[in-house]
Amino acid sequence: DAKTTQPTSMDCAEGRAANLPCNHSTISGNEYVYWYRQIHSQGPQYIIHGLKNNETNEMASLIITEDRKSSTLILPHATLRDTAVYYCIVRVGGGGFKTIFGAGTRLFVKA
Amino acid sequence: GAVVSQHPSRVICKSGTSVKIECRSLDFQATTMFWYRQFPKQSLMLMATSNEGSKATYEQGVEKDKFLINHASLTLSTLTVTSAHPEDSSFYICSAYYSTYGETQYFGPGTRLLVL
Numbered sequence: 001d002a003k004t005t006q007p008t009s010m011d012c013a014e015g016r017a018a019n020l021p022c023n024h025s026t027i028s029g030n031e032y033v034y035w036y037r038q039i040h041s042q043g044p045q046y047i048i049h050g051l052k053n054n055e056t057n058e059m060a061s062l063i064i065t066e067d068r069k070s071s072t073l074i075l076p077h078a079t080l081r082d083t084a085v086y087y088c089i090v091r092v093g094g095g096g097f098k099t100i101f102g103a104g105t106r107l108f109v110k111a
Numbered sequence: 112g113a114v115v116s117q118h119p120s121r122v123i124c125k126s127g128t129s130v131k132i133e134c135r136s137l138d139f140q141a142t143t144m145f146w147y148r149q150f151p152k153q154s155l156m157l158m159a160t161s162n163e164g165s166k167a168t169y170e171q172g173v174e175k176d177k178f179l180i181n182h183a184s185l186t187l188s189t190l191t192v193t194s195a196h197p198e199d200s201s202f203y204i205c206s207a208y209y210s211t212y213g214e215t216q217y218f219g220p221g222t223r224l225l226v227l
Contacts, residue, residue: 034215043115043204043218044155087154098145099206099216101155 004088009106012082018075020105022088025069032093033064035073037084038104044087047073051093078109113139115207117219124195125227132190132222134205140185141207145216146178149202161188195226 005023012018024033034049048055048062050071055062061074075082087104091097114137124130134144143162147155159169159180167180179191188207192199202223206216 036218038155041202041221041223043117043221044206046215046217049215098157098160100157101147103154 004090004102006086006088006102006105008103009108011108011110012075012078014080014109014111015077018078018082018107018109020073020075020086020088020107021070022073023070024088024090027068027090030092031090033062033068033071034089034091034099035060035062036087036089036099036101037082038087039081039084044101047086078107080109080111083107083109113137113207113209113217115141115205115217115219117203117205117222119222120220121223121225123225123227126196127194129191129193130195130224130226132192132203132205132224134188134190134207134219136186136207136209136217139207139209141188141209142185143208144182144188145206145208146180146188146190147204147206149204149221155204158190192224195224197226200224200226 032049032051035047036044038044048060050062064071085104085106116135118133146158149155157170158173159167161167161180161182163182163185169175182188202221204221206218208216
């Protein structure tokens, strides 16, 4: 699986958009970009995933660059409950494949 | 999304005893389940992949005789920590895959194990 690089931590003001970057310059053509988050002392929560097109759901938007070497997760209106560690993971599609977690980005949403 | 539960949510045991943790997919049948371990302030570490009806595949460095995994049905996988020691104290998390929900896995809430 390709490796990803994320900032260690980020701050965001409540109500503002949170933009979390991820670099995955060695991504292969059949690998997807997945985002999960983990709130303290809970299991990870699936957020969104994509292959090459931008994706949006009720939680977030995923913007993938044209060369697929980086992506950005956007939480449009961050709330205090969005404070968590966000993991960007690149792997082959299909839930039956194992998911390897990196260090992630610790997002602090401040009032 | 799919719901995955774990039981117990928290367990304290004495050194040398064995502890069983259950992972259940509540509203779907999971062909594959995964077990992770997470130490404080660290990321999740994959321990093993469990396929229904077959032996689990362990990651390098994970002792299969110490961490027994059983996936006897499509809705239940168990992790047994045998002869637990204080260094096994950790947060254990499972995840499950169901093809109808597409290309993702759903995670349980985790089980916190404390070995005294």
